[in-house]
Amino acid sequence: MKIAYILPSLDNRGPVNITKMLIDSIKAEPNIHIDVYYFKNIIAVEMGVPCYKINFFDKIDFDHYDIVHTTMLKPDLYILKNSKLIKGKKICSLHNYFIEDLAYLYKKPLSRILASLWKWSLSSFDLLICASDEMKLYYDKIVPKIPKAIVYYGIKDVPLFDIPNDDKVQIIKLREKYKIIGTVCLLIKRKGLQQLVEFIAKNKNYAVVIVGDGEEYKYLSRLALECNVLDRFLLLGFRENSKNYYAYFDIYAVTSYSEGFSLALIEAMSVGLPVICSRLDAFRGVLDDSDVAYFELDDSESFTKAICEIEKNETLYSQNSRNKYIRYFSSDAMMRHMLKAYMYDEVATRVEP
16 A cells, blocks of 8 residues: 655644654555655654655656545645546545634634635545544534544553753742643644633642743743743743653643644543543543543633542542543554555444544
8 A cells, every 4th residue: 555645844743743653653564655745844753754845736646646645724725736636545634623723823804715725625535534523523514525534643652751951840849839730732822721820820739831832922921920920830832752741740731722632632641641621522522521620611610620620539530541542542543543444445434442
């Protein structure tokens, strides 16, 4: 089987990292050949297979591939443009709820235009891969005639290593006095990180550590200053191998307003961290109330109640978090289910673990 993956770039972003993890698992299988194509000249992730930079008007040798698999808007539009040239199976992995996400990123006229283009591009695929049950329902309404399969994200179960000493000193100093709520993400409005600042402003026994960078960095710093919690709010910025920081968190927080699914959440579950999570349909389809402690968005009372629930049942949430990862979110499970999707002529609506 010959597979071409087409990506926006090789930047250190969730969809690119998920593709890398999938490639790492699939390339070990017999009789598999993989190439990666990308548009923007950002190379932060080593894919471990041949990679080729292209522009939108290039035409790759589509006849060479049995599967052409894309991720995100520009690659999807590229398939729409070249659809008639592709004899192999055209597959698209979906990582977000694109109408809502575009609305967060762009003003209304542009977001609507981009949403229309993205919807049009999805109609050119043979199969759409959804990251959750709720995502499938979402896209069933948008492109009902295109078959879909559910393949959960999967990551390798790897040991944690030490973090840079300067970071370790700062976090340990906080842990001596406070319970650490941690998260790893891109600092954008959609992530809802201001809810963490607002929580520790009212709860003096907690500190927050965020690993990541983005456009909301200055806003969050200013908010922490206004709320008088700068001594308990640590913005570390982007860090390589961010999973290693999970060893210094007591609770992992997902505060997003919208998510396809969260790779960082799965990483937290893989190390058995108890998780507090915004009550999104994307998570509710696979994570129940015994796996994570849910809260209602922008509801400080609900947030506090979820934290208290973790505190009362910390061992149980930690065990359930780890067990759920093993059952649903291993890299082997993702690889196995994706290969089934590649080979099926007619794809079932759900692939059970």
